[in-house]
Amino acid sequence: MNENILELKDLHISFDTYGSEIQAVRGVNIELKKGEALAIVGESGSGKSVTSKEITRLNPRPQCRVKSGEIIFEGKDLIKYTETQLQHIRGKEISMIFQDPMTTLNPTMTIGNQIIEGLRKHQKMQKKEAYHRAIELLELVKIPNARERFKQYPHQFSGGMRQRAVIATALACNPKILIADEPTTALDVTIQAQILDLMRDLQKKLQTSIILITHDLGVVANLAQRVAVMYGGMVVETGTVDELFYQPEHPYTWGLLSSMPRLHKKSNKLESIPGTPPDLSDPPKGCPFAPRCPFAMEVCLEHMPDMTKVTDTQSTACWLLDERAPEVKKPELLNV
Amino acid sequence: MAQPEKKEITADMFRPATVQVEEKEEITTEAISYGRDSMRRLVRNKPAIISALIILLITVMAFVGPHMNEWGVDDQDLMRSNVPPKVTALSKISLFNGVSSDGTDRYAERQIEDNFWFGTDKLGRDLWTRTWKGTQISLIIGFVAAVVDLLIGVIYGGISGYFGGMTDNILQRIIEVLMGIPQLVIIILLIMILKPGLLSIIIAIAMTGWIGQSRIVRGQILKIKTEEYVLAARTLGAKPRRIIGKHLLPNTMGQIIITTMFSIPSAIFAEAFLSFIGLGIPQPQASLGTLIDTGSQIVDTHPYQVLFPAVILSLLLICFNLFADGLRDALDPRMRR
Amino acid sequence: MGAYILKRLVLMVVTIFVIITITFVIMQLLPGSPYENEEKLSPEQIEELNKKYGLDKPVSVQYVQYLGNVAKGDLGNSFQFGGRDVTKVISDRLWVSVQLGIESIVVGVILGLILGVVAALRQGTFTDYGAVILAVLGISIPSFLLAVLLQFVFSMNLEWFPVAYWEGPMHHVLPVLALAVGIMASVARFMRTEMVEILQSDYIVFAKSKGLKRYTVIVKHSIRNALIPIITIIGPMTAAIITGSLVIEKIFAIPGIGQQFVESIYTNDYPVILGTTILYTVAFVIMIFVTDLLYGVVDPRIRLQGGDS
Numbered sequence: 001m002n003e004n005i006l007e008l009k010d011l012h013i014s015f016d017t018y019g020s021e022i023q024a025v026r027g028v029n030i031e032l033k034k035g036e037a038l039a040i041v042g043e044s045g046s047g048k049s050v051t052s053k054e055i056t057r058l059n060p061r062p063q064c065r066v067k068s069g070e071i072i073f074e075g076k077d078l079i080k081y082t083e084t085q086l087q088h089i090r091g092k093e094i095s096m097i098f099q100d101p102m103t104t105l106n107p108t109m110t111i112g113n114q115i116i117e118g119l120r121k122h123q124k125m126q127k128k129e130a131y132h133r134a135i136e137l138l139e140l141v142k143i144p145n146a147r148e149r150f151k152q153y154p155h156q157f158s159g160g161m162r163q164r165a166v167i168a169t170a171l172a173c174n175p176k177i178l179i180a181d182e183p184t185t186a187l188d189v190t191i192q193a194q195i196l197d198l199m200r201d202l203q204k205k206l207q208t209s210i211i212l213i214t215h216d217l218g219v220v221a222n223l224a225q226r227v228a229v230m231y232g233g234m235v236v237e238t239g240t241v242d243e244l245f246y247q248p249e250h251p252y253t254w255g256l257l258s259s260m261p262r263l264h265k266k267s268n269k270l271e272s273i274p275g276t277p278p279d280l281s282d283p284p285k286g287c288p289f290a291p292r293c294p295f296a297m298e299v300c301l302e303h304m305p306d307m308t309k310v311t312d313t314q315s316t317a318c319w320l321l322d323e324r325a326p327e328v329k330k331p332e333l334l335n336v
Numbered sequence: 337m338a339q340p341e342k343k344e345i346t347a348d349m350f351r352p353a354t355v356q357v358e359e360k361e362e363i364t365t366e367a368i369s370y371g372r373d374s375m376r377r378l379v380r381n382k383p384a385i386i387s388a389l390i391i392l393l394i395t396v397m398a399f400v401g402p403h404m405n406e407w408g409v410d411d412q413d414l415m416r417s418n419v420p421p422k423v424t425a426l427s428k429i430s431l432f433n434g435v436s437s438d439g440t441d442r443y444a445e446r447q448i449e450d451n452f453w454f455g456t457d458k459l460g461r462d463l464w465t466r467t468w469k470g471t472q473i474s475l476i477i478g479f480v481a482a483v484v485d486l487l488i489g490v491i492y493g494g495i496s497g498y499f500g501g502m503t504d505n506i507l508q509r510i511i512e513v514l515m516g517i518p519q520l521v522i523i524i525l526l527i528m529i530l531k532p533g534l535l536s537i538i539i540a541i542a543m544t545g546w547i548g549q550s551r552i553v554r555g556q557i558l559k560i561k562t563e564e565y566v567l568a569a570r571t572l573g574a575k576p577r578r579i580i581g582k583h584l585l586p587n588t589m590g591q592i593i594i595t596t597m598f599s600i601p602s603a604i605f606a607e608a609f610l611s612f613i614g615l616g617i618p619q620p621q622a623s624l625g626t627l628i629d630t631g632s633q634i635v636d637t638h639p640y641q642v643l644f645p646a647v648i649l650s651l652l653l654i655c656f657n658l659f660a661d662g663l664r665d666a667l668d669p670r671m672r673r
Numbered sequence: 674m675g676a677y678i679l680k681r682l683v684l685m686v687v688t689i690f691v692i693i694t695i696t697f698v699i700m701q702l703l704p705g706s707p708y709e710n711e712e713k714l715s716p717e718q719i720e721e722l723n724k725k726y727g728l729d730k731p732v733s734v735q736y737v738q739y740l741g742n743v744a745k746g747d748l749g750n751s752f753q754f755g756g757r758d759v760t761k762v763i764s765d766r767l768w769v770s771v772q773l774g775i776e777s778i779v780v781g782v783i784l785g786l787i788l789g790v791v792a793a794l795r796q797g798t799f800t801d802y803g804a805v806i807l808a809v810l811g812i813s814i815p816s817f818l819l820a821v822l823l824q825f826v827f828s829m830n831l832e833w834f835p836v837a838y839w840e841g842p843m844h845h846v847l848p849v850l851a852l853a854v855g856i857m858a859s860v861a862r863f864m865r866t867e868m869v870e871i872l873q874s875d876y877i878v879f880a881k882s883k884g885l886k887r888y889t890v891i892v893k894h895s896i897r898n899a900l901i902p903i904i905t906i907i908g909p910m911t912a913a914i915i916t917g918s919l920v921i922e923k924i925f926a927i928p929g930i931g932q933q934f935v936e937s938i939y940t941n942d943y944p945v946i947l948g949t950t951i952l953y954t955v956a957f958v959i960m961i962f963v964t965d966l967l968y969g970v971v972d973p974r975i976r977l978q979g980g981d982s
Contacts, residue, residue, distance in 0.1 A: 058878055083887070091884030103875040108898050108973055118883040153973040169883065299349035324350045516688035516958045518912040520919075521950050524938070525695065528946065529702055605815055612817050612920050613935045632821040632924070636829045646818050654813040661809075 004072075005209050006032040006055070006177060011069035013047075013054055016062075020281045024050045026233040027069070029307075032177065037203055037210040039224035039241075041217065041256065045277045047233040048213050052179050055211075056090045057083075074176075092122040095170035099182040101162035105154040111138075111165045112150035118172045137168040141198060160191035164198065171202065181213045196222045217260050221245065226313070229253050232278045232288025235307075239314030249316040252289045254330065287319070295320060295328050374590075377666035384662020387655035394652060398475055401468025405453075409461070409469050409622060416448055421455040421463075421640050454644045457630065461620075467644050470622040474604050474652070477538055477623070481603035484542035486596045489549025496550065497557030498580075504554070511547055519544045523606060527615045534617060537610060541603045549595045556588040590667035597660035601653045608649055624649045681965055685958050692954040696947040697739050701732065703943055748948035753940055759948040763930055767952075769839055770922070770929030774914045776849045781856025781910075786903075788857065789864025790896060796869055804861060811858025817920040820851035824924060837926035848925045852917045856910055863906055867899040904968050911960040915953050 013025035025047040032038050040048040053059045055071055055078065071078040078089065098104045105114060115134040119125045125133065131150070138146035141164040154162055163183065170178060183199070184192040200223055203210055212224055220227055220241060227244045229237040229252065237250040248254055255273040275292035278284050284291070290300035299319050307315040319325055378384060402409070454463035496507040514522075523540045530536030560566055566583050574582075604624075610616045611625025619626075624645045631642030730738070742749070748759035792804035827847060828836040834847050871877060872895055880894045915931075922931035930949055937945040969975045 053878075056882060058882055060873070087884045087886060089884070090882050096879070096882040098875055098879060100875060104879045106876045106880065106894055106898065108901065108971075109894075117880075117885060117889075121884055121886075121889075155974050166879070169879075172883075295352070297350050297352055302349070319350070322350070326350065326352075512684055513688045513691050516684070516961060517692055517954050518915055518957050520912075520916045521692075521953050524946075525699055525950060528938075528943075529699055601813070608815060609817070609916065609920065613923065614939050628818065628821070632817075635821055635825050639825060642821060646821070650814050650818060653815070654809060657813045658809060 003034050004031045005034045005074060006030075006211075007070070007072040008051065008055075009070040009072065011051065011054070011071065012067040013050055013059070013064065014067050015050075015059075015064050022281045023283050024064075024233055024280055025054070026280075026283060028230070028233075028235050030228055030235060030238075032209055032211060034176075035203075035207045035209055036226060037212060037224045039212045039214060039220040039227045040230055041214060041220060041227055042230035043215055043277060045280070046230040047280075048230045049181055051230070052181055052211055052213050053096075055177075055179060056094050056096065057081075057086055058090075058096070088122070091118045091170075091175065092173045093175055094177045094179065095173075095175040096179045096181065097163070097166050097170045097183050100186040101159055101166050102154075102186065104166050105162060107154055110151055110153055111157065115150075115165070115169045115172055118169065122173045133172070134168075137172055138165070140171070140202070141165070141168045143168070159187055160194060163187060163191075163195050167195075167198065167202070171206070171208070174206065175208065177209045177211065179211045179213070182215070183212070184219060185214070185216070192219075199223060217245075217256060229256070232283065233280055234288060234304075234317070236287075236289065236318070237314075237316045238307075239311070239316075243311065243314040247310075247314075249310050249314070249321060250289075250318045251293045251295050251320070255292075287317070297325065374666045378662055381662040381665060383658045384666075387658040387662070390651055390655045391659065394471060394648060394655075395475060398468050398471040402465045402472070405462065405464060407462035407465050409466055409620060416456055419448060419456045420638070421453055422451045455638075455640050457641060458634070463627075463641065463644065466622045467624075467627060467648065470624045470627050470645060471648055471652075473534065473617060473621065473623040474607055474625070474649070477534070477541065477607045478600040478604040478652075478656075480538050481541040481545060481606075482596050482599045484538070485545040485549050485599045485603075486592065488542070488546035489595070490553050490592060492546065493550030493553030493555075494557065497554035497561070498584075500558070500561075508554075511551065514544075514547055520606070520609065523610065524613075524615060527610065532610075532615050532618055534621075537607055537615075537617070540610075541606045545599050545603060549592070549599065552591050552595050553588055556591050557584055560584055560587050594660065594664045594667060597656070597663050601656035601660070604649070604652060604656070624652075677969070678966065681962055685962050688958050689951075689955055693740060693743050693951060694736075696950055697736055700739075700943060700947060743951065748951065749944040751945050752942045753937075753945070759944045762933065762945055763948055763952060766928055766930045766933055769927060770918055770931055773839075773845075773848060773852065773918055773922070773927060773929060776845060777852035777914060777917075778856060778910065780849055781853035782860050784853065785857040785860025786864055786900075788861035790868055790891075790899075792861065792865045793868030793872060794891070796872075801865075804865065808858045808862040808865075811854045812862065814854075816851050816855055816917040817924060819854055820848065820921050820924045823847045823851055839925075839927045839929070844925075848921050848927060851924075852914065852921050855913055855917065859906060859910070859913075860903065863903060864899055867902055868895060871895045871899055901968070901972050904964055904971065907964045907967075908957075908961045911957055915957065 008028055008030040011025055011028045012023070015022040015024055028047070028051055030038070030040070030051070040052065042048045050059060050064075054064075054066065055073075057078070066079055069079070073089065073093065078086065081089070105111070112131070112134050115137060116125075116127075116130040119130040119133055120127075123130075134150060135146045138149055143149050143161060143164050149157075149161075149165075154165075157165060167183075180199070184195050187195060196219060199210070202208065203223075210223070212219065214220060224241055226240055227238065228235050229244070229250065231252050237244065237248065237253050239248075244253060245257070248257060252273075259272050273292055278288045278291070284301070286299075286301040286303055287293070287296075287305060290296040293300065297319060299322075303319075305317045305319045305322070307317045308321045309315050310321070320328060454467055456462055457466070492507065496504045522544045526540035526543060527536055530539065560583060563583075566579060569579055569583060607616065607623060608625030608628065611623055612629045614629075616626045616629070617623045627645035628642055628649065631638070631645065635642050746760055748763070750756040751759050751762050754762060788804050788807065792801045795801050824836060824847060827833045835841075835844050838844055839848075877890060877894055880890050885893075918929065918931035919935055920931075921927070922929045923935045926932065930952070933945060934949045936942075937949070
């Protein structure tokens with residue numbers, strides 16, 4: 001259970017656009033253990049999506065490039081793989097599902113054929129065999145009338161059903177890792193819960209490791225065991241779900257938690273973190289959150305803090321953990 | 337992770353930093369209006385700007401050119417027929433040395449003192465004057481037809497889109513029928529009744545060109561009518577006049593300008609085409625189309641006669657298309673197509 | 674879908690009906706008489722001829738008669754050629770024009786698709802810019818200018834191809850090329866835009882994430898989807914071919930209906946002009962109809978919902 005199936009080591013990813021370089025990911029270290037669900041949390045532009053897409057090299061080329069770092073999957077560095085080698089990883093070992101099921105499926109191909117494609121490619125299945133497997137998958141993701149649905153086109157599916165079909169497609173070849181990039185963001189709230197339930201069930205049943213990209217902490221609590229919080233292209237805090245929800249150490253995590261809308265809160269006002277994320281074409285040399293941090297110190301603006309172990313499982317990159325830093329009073333976070 | 341050098345970090349750096357959060361929230365660049373923003377995008381589009389300059393140059397020449405020498409459009413003199421171009425200053429370039437394709441210097445042979453910069457045609461008329469005069473006519477046709485297109489199209493499409501319902505239904509059925517007929521067939525039939533001439537050509541081209549414009553205007557209005565900001569304005573009690581003036585017009589304007597810009601080259605093309613099949617401006621008048629038509633029939637012996645009008649026509653069409661492309665990208669970056 | 678087809682069929686018939694009516698009205702408005710050498714005919718002879726062609730009856734009767742004739746495929750008699758049937762004049766020359774049109778469309782579409790796809794796959798490179806410039810030139814420069822240029826360079830100067838007529842395969846090269854370039858340009862431009870958009874779409878990333886080969890992703894998921902909207906430009910393309918064929922046939926002296934049409938304009942042979950006009954309209958309307966049906970068949974989003982334009 002403690003074996004790492006995937007490790008990102010000091011990953012740097014840049015995008016080249018119109019003469020400027022955007023350093024979208026600046027030294028990310030993430031570990032994913034076998035059978036575990038890890039959530040990567042952060043606001044848009046924090047680099048979480050770029051990081052997850054880069055695992056199987058799905059960011060657009062040639063604009064995007066990995067500057068340095070390693071992506072170790074089962075002991076092998078995927079960065080050194082050729083495109084053809086990677087094609088044997090994609091879909092077979094590592095699958096992805098995306099945010100908007102409306103646009104993720106090819107509108108002119110039947111759902112069935114889109115599921116079958118991967119099976120035929122990776123498992124060399126005959127048409128008939130693949131068909132039966134596809135029906136099985138559709139039933140697995142709880143799509144009723146699977147045989148009929150197999151022949152239908154995406155536009156005949158509702159949003160929730162489409163996302164189920166996308167999950168079925170991604171799971172077709174029993175991948176070891178499933179990367180879900182904001183899988184519920186584009187869905188109605190009631191459907192969101194259903195999809196999350198489905199994913200949790202499937203994870204238990206299939207023992208797939210999951211990387212869940214989200215900005216929604218509710219989703220995290222529902223599905224993940226561990227969390228990595230990203231900001232400005234870096235991981236600023238990692239830990240178990242309980243640790244991050246109950247004893248977060250990073251001011252950004254505090255901000256995230258207090259901006260979560262909650263029912264029984266005294267104030268009606270929605271909390272927000274003032275300010276905007278850093279411009280990654282000219283990243284700050286210190287802590288990227290410092291300009292928005294209410295506890296920022298001079299050192300924060302000049303130097304990036306190291307990841308400091310708080311517990312065996314939790315680490316945080318914040319100067320407040322330095323013994324020279326003044327005591328600060330954590331804001332009241334969870335009065336649940 | 338970047339390794340900070342621990343030595344540099346001293347205890348006194350652990351003082352609260354003064355970061356003005358409010359300052360960060362302020363919008364640092366000034367707000368740019370839609371018009372100025374479009375203008376900036378257009379100016380940055382080099383092909384479009386170069387095209388605009390070429391169009392401007394050709395337009396100026398179309399009006400100045402005919403007055404740059406002493407010959408009129410219809411000054412015939414058979415003594416100097418089919419004389420190749422000659423510009424003494426440029427006589428190093430074989431195109432302008434006055435020597436025809438069989439190797440004889442026509443100017444010496446016929447003792448012509450003057451220079452005909454673009455040569456002469458078979459009636460001895462100066463092609464410089466005729467080419468620029470023809471350009472002038474082509475440009476007039478292009479602009480006038482585009483303006484008429486614009487008026488009919490906006491009114492027709494506006495009525496159709498704004499009133500909707502039955503009116504729209506009837507107007508659209510008419511358009512569907514009209515669209516089923518190739519445009520040039522209609523033009524040809526119209527010219528047959530009206531008899532070729534500047535006015536009838538303009539009428540014929542404009543009569544068919546407005547359909548595209550009207551469809552675009554209607555589509556835009558229908559779309560905008562259901563747009564949430566218009567619904568919001570209506571909910572807030574805005575009067576129809578305000579909705580038309582403040583929402584419908586400004587939001588369709590870009591599209592209308594773009595379509596009009598594209599209809600100029602297609603009108604110029606239509607005129608050239610008509611001339612080429614014998615339905616163009618009657619003699620002795622000239623348009624680029626008629627010049628190309630007559631020139632192309634003797635292209636093997638006197639290629640220069642078709643060369644200049646062909647180059648100007650091509651330049652005009654290319655530049656108008658490029659400029660319209662640029663305008664579209666500038667005014668409506670979403671509809672790059 | 675059934676109702677949709679019916680609607681389009683009705684529209685098609687109405688359009689054809691309208692154009693026939695217009696041609697009839699124009700016939701009535703045009704000056705001159707339908708007989709060659711009218712001045713040589715005596716009033717009696719004219720009256721007899723009028724009787725023979727039904728021109729002595731009221732306009733409304735003539736109109737009904739005309740409709741009936743056109744429906745039967747009788748387009749009247751030419752003013753030239755000793756009064757031959759217009760239908761015969763046209764049908765004798767039709768095949769050559771159809772050949773020219775189909776060859777140009779095939780060549781233009783194939784070249785355009787290749788150019789558009791290659792440009793989109795190499796977006797932002799020199800190949801792409803080259804394709805874009807070629808497309809702008811092809812769209813802007815009229816086919817008759819191109820034809821004159823091709824004729825001048827490749828027939829008159831280099832003498833690689835014959836100057837005119839429609840005999841062996843060598844005769845086809847230049848006219849087909851002149852007509853095809855415009856089509857190639859618009860197809861290339863359309864295809865490029867469409868492909869660029871699709872290549873950035875989520876479903877392409879998803880298809881890639883399934884581990885499919887680059888070839889499969891490009892052909893099965895991108896090109897197939899990009900081809901669907903291309904169908905919408907078949908209509909304008911047909912119009913362009915009809916228009917272009919008039920001048921191309923004139924320039925290369927190709928004995929098709931386009932050349933006949935232009936000649937008829939010069940000689941004021943109204944029955945041939947109007948007959949050809951009807952033929953062009955019918956061809957165009959049928960093409961649009963087929964296009965619409967084709968779109969419905971190819972795009973499941975329209976096929977399965979009855980579609981509405």
